[in-house]
Amino acid sequence: MESDVLSPSPTSRRMQARIVDAVIDTVAQHGISGTTLALVAQAAGVSQGVLIFHFRSKDGLLAATLRSQNAAYRLHWQACLAGASPLQQVLGLIRADFSPTVCSQKSLAMWFAFWGEASAQPAFQSLCEDAERDRAEAMVQACRDLVAQKGGPDPELLARSIDSLTDGLWLQMHIHGARMARAKALQQAMDHLRLMLPGLAGEI
Numbered sequence: 021m022e023s024d025v026l027s028p029s030p031t032s033r034r035m036q037a038r039i040v041d042a043v044i045d046t047v048a049q050h051g052i053s054g055t056t057l058a059l060v061a062q063a064a065g066v067s068q069g070v071l072i073f074h075f076r077s078k079d080g081l082l083a084a085t086l087r088s089q090n091a092a093y094r095l096h097w098q099a100c101l102a103g104a105s106p107l108q109q110v111l112g113l114i115r116a117d118f119s120p121t122v123c124s125q126k127s128l129a130m131w132f133a134f135w136g137e138a139s140a141q142p143a144f145q146s147l148c149e150d151a152e153r154d155r156a157e158a159m160v161q162a163c164r165d166l167v168a169q170k171g172g173p174d175p176e177l178l179a180r181s182i183d184s185l186t187d188g189l190w191l192q193m194h195i196h197g198a199r200m201a202r203a204k205a206l207q208q209a210m211d212h213l214r215l216m217l218p219g220l221a222g223e224i
Contacts (some may be wrong), residue, residue: 026190037088038066039066043063044126048130052082052133060118083144086134092121093152094154097158100112107223109165110162110182110213113158114209123202125193132190132194139179159179173216
């Protein structure tokens with residue numbers, strides 16, 4: 021797919037990052053359908069012409085924001101894999117999903133807004149599926165290595181169970197806000213992993 025964003029200079033990259041931050045804030049408050057160029061321009065403190073210059077259209081702006089967030093998320097979870105044991109990789113992937121940058125209320129609102137539109141927007145669906153597939157494959161591989169080393173349930177089932185619980189906890193955090201604190205959600209994810217891996221509970 022051809023990029024929606026012009027090849028940027030350092031100054032343009034800073035401007036685009038500022039605009040992407042404004043998109044995240046706007047989508048979190050108003051959803052995808054309620055996000056307009058006027059609202060984003062106001063939040064970013066720029067003219068609508070600046071948005072069009074950098075991103076060409078609202079769809080281009082939204083797609084660029086989703087790509088940016090996917091890339092940031094990828095860097096975050098990939099950092100948990102290098103040089104770690106299989107168990108530490110699994111634990112690192114779980115902790116990454118409940119880190120402040122990944123599952124703040126604003127970030128969760130943005131993710132759920134995009135996921136809600138994915139079925140009707142092929143470009144969004146492709147970007148969401150690519151990000152989800154790579155992250156899911158990382159968890160499956162970590163679980164395979166863990167089970168091969170330490171024993172345990174079917175690794176694909178283990179990986180799906182971990183990620184399915186995370187999805188459910190994210191939804192609860194999104195719906196219930198401060199009543200479902202990030203630390204509480206992470207603790208529940210770890211408690212679930214101890215149930216799945218009772219032989220390793222003392223190391224989790």
